[in-house]
Amino acid sequence: MSDVTTTDLYEVTxxxxxxxxxxxxxxxxxxxxxxxxxxxxxxxxxxxxxxxDFLARYRVEREDVQEFxxxxxxPPEDLEPLLGLAFGGEVRAVxxxxxxxxxxxxxxxxxxxxxxxxxxxxLLNQLCHQTAVASKAARCVLAAAGRPVVDFSLRRTHGPWxxxxxxxxxxxxxxxxxxNVAAAGALGFPASGTMAHSYVEAFPSEExxxxxxxxxxPGPVTFLVDTYDTEAGxxxxxxxxxxxxxxxxxxxxxxxxxxxxxxxxxRTLLDAAGLPDVRIVASGGxxxxxxxxxxxxxxxxxxxAVGTKVGVAADAPYLDAAYKLVEYGxxxxxxLSSAKVTAPGRKQVFRRPGQPDVIGLWDEDPPDSAQRLxxxxxxxxxxxxxxxxxxxxxxxxxxxxxxxxxxARRIHRPEPWRPVVSxxxxxxxxxxxxxxxxxxxxERRGLSGSGGQTDRKLSSSLREPH
Amino acid sequence: MSDVTTTDLYEVTxxxxxxxxxxxxxxxxxxxxxxxxxxxxxxxxxxxxxxxDFLARYRVEREDVQEFxxxxxxPPEDLEPLLGLAFGGEVRAVxxxxxxxxxxxxxxxxxxxxxxxxxxxxLLNQLCHQTAVASKAARCVLAAAGRPVVDFSLRRTHGPWxxxxxxxxxxxxxxxxxxNVAAAGALGFPASGTMAHSYVEAFPSEExxxxxxxxxxPGPVTFLVDTYDTEAGxxxxxxxxxxxxxxxxxxxxxxxxxxxxxxxxxRTLLDAAGLPDVRIVASGGxxxxxxxxxxxxxxxxxxxAVGTKVGVAADAPYLDAAYKLVEYGxxxxxxLSSAKVTAPGRKQVFRRPGQPDVIGLWDEDPPDSAQRLxxxxxxxxxxxxxxxxxxxxxxxxxxxxxxxxxxARRIHRPEPWRPVVSxxxxxxxxxxxxxxxxxxxxERRGLSGSGGQTDRKLSSSLREPH
Numbered sequence: 001m002s003d004v005t006t007t008d009l010y011e012v013t014x015x016x017x018x019x020x021x022x023x024x025x026x027x028x029x030x031x032x033x034x035x036x037x038x039x040x041x042x043x044x045x046x047x048x049x050x051x052x053d054f055l056a057r058y059r060v061e062r063e064d065v066q067e068f069x070x071x072x073x074x075p076p077e078d079l080e081p082l083l084g085l086a087f088g089g090e091v092r093a094v095x096x097x098x099x100x101x102x103x104x105x106x107x108x109x110x111x112x113x114x115x116x117x118x119x120x121x122x123l124l125n126q127l128c129h130q131t132a133v134a135s136k137a138a139r140c141v142l143a144a145a146g147r148p149v150v151d152f153s154l155r156r157t158h159g160p161w162x163x164x165x166x167x168x169x170x171x172x173x174x175x176x177x178x179x180n181v182a183a184a185g186a187l188g189f190p191a192s193g194t195m196a197h198s199y200v201e202a203f204p205s206e207e208x209x210x211x212x213x214x215x216x217x218p219g220p221v222t223f224l225v226d227t228y229d230t231e232a233g234x235x236x237x238x239x240x241x242x243x244x245x246x247x248x249x250x251x252x253x254x255x256x257x258x259x260x261x262x263x264x265x266x267r268t269l270l271d272a273a274g275l276p277d278v279r280i281v282a283s284g285g286x287x288x289x290x291x292x293x294x295x296x297x298x299x300x301x302x303x304x305a306v307g308t309k310v311g312v313a314a315d316a317p318y319l320d321a322a323y324k325l326v327e328y329g330x331x332x333x334x335x336l337s338s339a340k341v342t343a344p345g346r347k348q349v350f351r352r353p354g355q356p357d358v359i360g361l362w363d364e365d366p367p368d369s370a371q372r373l374x375x376x377x378x379x380x381x382x383x384x385x386x387x388x389x390x391x392x393x394x395x396x397x398x399x400x401x402x403x404x405x406x407x408a409r410r411i412h413r414p415e416p417w418r419p420v421v422s423x424x425x426x427x428x429x430x431x432x433x434x435x436x437x438x439x440x441x442x443e444r445r446g447l448s449g450s451g452g453q454t455d456r457k458l459s460s461s462l463r464e465p466h
Numbered sequence: 467m468s469d470v471t472t473t474d475l476y477e478v479t480x481x482x483x484x485x486x487x488x489x490x491x492x493x494x495x496x497x498x499x500x501x502x503x504x505x506x507x508x509x510x511x512x513x514x515x516x517x518x519d520f521l522a523r524y525r526v527e528r529e530d531v532q533e534f535x536x537x538x539x540x541p542p543e544d545l546e547p548l549l550g551l552a553f554g555g556e557v558r559a560v561x562x563x564x565x566x567x568x569x570x571x572x573x574x575x576x577x578x579x580x581x582x583x584x585x586x587x588x589l590l591n592q593l594c595h596q597t598a599v600a601s602k603a604a605r606c607v608l609a610a611a612g613r614p615v616v617d618f619s620l621r622r623t624h625g626p627w628x629x630x631x632x633x634x635x636x637x638x639x640x641x642x643x644x645x646n647v648a649a650a651g652a653l654g655f656p657a658s659g660t661m662a663h664s665y666v667e668a669f670p671s672e673e674x675x676x677x678x679x680x681x682x683x684p685g686p687v688t689f690l691v692d693t694y695d696t697e698a699g700x701x702x703x704x705x706x707x708x709x710x711x712x713x714x715x716x717x718x719x720x721x722x723x724x725x726x727x728x729x730x731x732x733r734t735l736l737d738a739a740g741l742p743d744v745r746i747v748a749s750g751g752x753x754x755x756x757x758x759x760x761x762x763x764x765x766x767x768x769x770x771a772v773g774t775k776v777g778v779a780a781d782a783p784y785l786d787a788a789y790k791l792v793e794y795g796x797x798x799x800x801x802l803s804s805a806k807v808t809a810p811g812r813k814q815v816f817r818r819p820g821q822p823d824v825i826g827l828w829d830e831d832p833p834d835s836a837q838r839l840x841x842x843x844x845x846x847x848x849x850x851x852x853x854x855x856x857x858x859x860x861x862x863x864x865x866x867x868x869x870x871x872x873x874a875r876r877i878h879r880p881e882p883w884r885p886v887v888s889x890x891x892x893x894x895x896x897x898x899x900x901x902x903x904x905x906x907x908x909e910r911r912g913l914s915g916s917g918g919q920t921d922r923k924l925s926s927s928l929r930e931p932h
Contacts, residue, residue, distance in 0.1 A: 005647045005651065006620070006646070007646075008659050009650075009657045009659030009660075010645065010659035010662055011659075012647065013679070013683060014661055014664075014665045017665070017678055017679050017683070018668070020681065021681075023668060027664075067647060067648070070650075071657035072683075113668060117665075121620055125620060125621050125626060125629060128622050129623070129624045129625060154472070154474055154587050154591060155594065156594050157591060158595045158599075158631075158783075159591065159595060159624065159627040159631060160469070160472045160627070161624075161625040161626070163472065163591060165624075179474040179475050179476065180473075181471045181475050181533060181534060184475075184536075184537050185471065185536060185537065191475045191537035193474050193477075193479060194476050196477075196586075197791070198480075198583065199583075200801075201799050201801055202484070202493070202579060205905075206906075212483055212487050213479070215483075215486065216479070216482055217479060217483070217538075227802075308784045309784070312624070314783055314784060317779075317783040318778050318780060324663075325667050328667065328668055333667050335667055335693050336695070440671075440695060
């Protein structure tokens with residue numbers, strides 16, 4: 001089992017057939033999200049760095065050929081044409097952390113057809129999952145409106161690897177820390193965490209639990225106060241905190257109940273105990289909706305720990321992403337099957353201050369003062385630049401989200417920010433659609449059959465409104 | 467980075483404190499799902515095998531200590547008490563594939579407190595994710611009512627590891643194959659997959675694409691027919707299939723549009739072409755709801771390929787699972803914080819034919835003709851039996867689901883099958899609750915404060931109704 005065999009079998013059957021038929025002409029595939037899920041006004045591009053690592057080391061080894069052969073019930077000799085195949089193509093992509101919108105390519109691959117096909121499954125796996133989670137995390141940061149957000153998701157992510165990525169994507173989105181020790185180490189990011197209810201239960205009283213914890217841990221401490229009765233827990237924490245005088249950075253954590261109400265009572269008790277610097281951390285099933293409500297209601301919560309719902313992007317755990325052939329042998333290509341039209345050709349996204357993005361052709365002139373979102377990140381199978389740095393992605397994310405119109409940033413019922421299509425891409429789409437229909441749907445030419453419907457759908461969803 | 471550091475930091479801070487305080491007394495933690503998510507009438511236990519692998523090899527190495535120390539900004543010497551710590555405890559658990567219900571322990575760990583605490587995050591991560599996906603997959607098998615179901619989820623799972631697990635859990639739930647080559651190899655399970663739309667687009671015509679594919683692949687072939695116009699695609703496939711005469715096992719695949727309607731038209735065309743043995747495979751955003759509707763409407767679809775929504779358990783991507791201290795130093799323990807009451811003590815689940823499960827105490831006598839669901843699977847940190855076999859888990863799953871009452875098996879608005887609580891566990895809970903309240907909530911004794919509310923909640927959700 002390797003990254004190479006971590007693929008849908010059909011990539012292998014197709015690639016083998018291409019090789020047998022001598023079809024090694026360069027092809028361009030475009031990876032994009034067709035529509036934003038409900039509850040998303042924007043997406044945050046993520047997954048590119050692991051995807052490029054994968055492409056850079058991609059090579060079909062003998063064991064991979066044997067595994068392919070076993071899957072196909074064929075002798076390994078039949079799969080020999082794949083042996084040694086590496087990825088030697090070009091990749092143009094949106095760097096991690098940038099905001100992306102429906103229909104905008106996250107990544108385009110141009111490579112000999114078998115290569116470009118073989119890497120499809122893994123690329124989709126990386127970019128779909130990570131963009132989904134990064135987008136959710138970014139909304140939590142928006143909801144917290146400046147207060148620190150911490151990742152507590154590891155126990156509920158879809159495996160340990162997804163937990164590592166959740167921490168990474170939280171960091172990209174602007175989180176302050178993660179509970180995940182391995183991730184913190186790997187990312188050079190702060191780790192966070194103190195005690196569970198079981199710790200408190202293991203001592204004869206809350207106060208004894210807090211004192212024992214402080215004995216072991218000499219720095220600032222956070223005490224979990226809701227194991228039995230929350231107000232009594234806060235009082236016990238206050239007594240110990242007043243006694244140990246650990247200075248700023250100490251906190252109590254609330255993990256259940258009406259967090260806003262309990263935070264207010266806790267704040268009152270802590271202030272009355274002369275502990276105005278002790279912060280209040282809230283956790284327990286939080287997501288951007290819960291955080292936004294607490295913030296809106298003025299809950300005196302200083303730090304929000306989000307876990308489960310963010311680590312699995314619970315309300316949108318997948319994206320409607322596709323990896324579509326848009327150019328083959330130098331000619332733009334599109335398919336027509338119902339409701340899944342893909343605009344042909346190599347693309348670029350032009351971002352303009354205060355105006356909608358323009359999806360255009362890779363080589364067309366940009367509109368005035370537009371930024372090109374896709375960059376050439378790999379040529380001849382090698383990265384064109386060193387690995388991207390997480391802090392750059394984090395800065396892009398903060399910048400791009402700040403530049404979004406308010407309705408797209410809204411937590412409740414956001415309005416997706418929609419790109420428009422350049423005239424050049426519109427013209428190309430129209431030409432290729434006409435040619436494809438004449439070839440494959442002679443009987444429907446000019447009629448409003450399913451082909452016509454999907455055309456209208458493409459136009460209405462992408463055409464510039466003015 | 468290792469499995470050992472793939473943990474929430476608080477497990478480490480707590481374990482260190484326990485060691486410093488000399489608290490090595492055995493503790494029992496219970497891992498269970500509090501409530502079923504909407505849309506689930508039962509769960510399928512999964513994740514135990516990887517969890518046991520983790521426990522069997524668990525050992526804190528020097529690099530782990532260094533990573534812990536870095537996370538805590540402390541010198542590695544401070545973390546020395548953790549060095550060499552291995553898991554030497556006992557595990558009682560429900561074997562994979564069994565149906566489990568709300569409140570039933572999936573797994574209980576009894577080990578010296580620091581050990582039992584340190585493994586929490588990883589155990590939750592494994593069991594939550596895998597039980598969520600296995601339960602979704604099992605519903606797809608129910609919906610398909612005997613027709614083969616195939617896993618196509620790899621491109622949308624939360625990383626490659628989750629993709630491997632999705633294939634494994636599909637196999638456990640009764641799937642017929644997976645598209646994931648690596649998973650098929652690792653599991654000894656059939657691999658499935660033929661061509662994407664891009665393959666068809668890379669040829670001058672559909673017919674040429676199908677012929678080329680058949681040239682490369684000598685066995686049974688499946689042609690994707692909806693790249694341009696589905697009926698024209700079926701006709702092209704029929705011409706090639708009639709010509710190449712590959713015998714049974716050939717198929718066409720529909721991936722978009724009104725699958726029921728298109729399948730009917732395709733069936734008519736294939737039958738008219740003298741190809742009654744050519745099967746119809748459907749894919750494209752399917753889940754148990756879509757499959758159930760197609761089956762209900764009599765769509766002539768022979769194989770259902772499910773992907774995205776099943777691989778991420780889209781409508782319930784996480785479970786409300788907890789890992790709670792239920793016994794420490796030989797005494798049962800419970801916490802009282804609002805709405806999260808945990809019954810104390812070591813537990814067993816008794817399953818009776820045609821009657822609700824009984825959650826009782828580990829050592830109580832079983833009701834008549836009851837099966838004990840939890841088994842001792844690890845003692846002194848070593849498995850008590852060889853690794854479980856996937857086909858056994860698959861058989862348990864099929865058996866247990868067949869034994870469920872129909873309302874729990876229903877696809878739309880299932881009624882969760884609810885366990886009851888034995889008198890012995892009820893008595894213990896009542897006694898420990900009283901003792902805990904007297905110790906920690908003296909001011910509320912006998913009043914209907916939050917403690918009383920949670921008591922009622924526990925009773926009403928778990929008490930035997932008759």
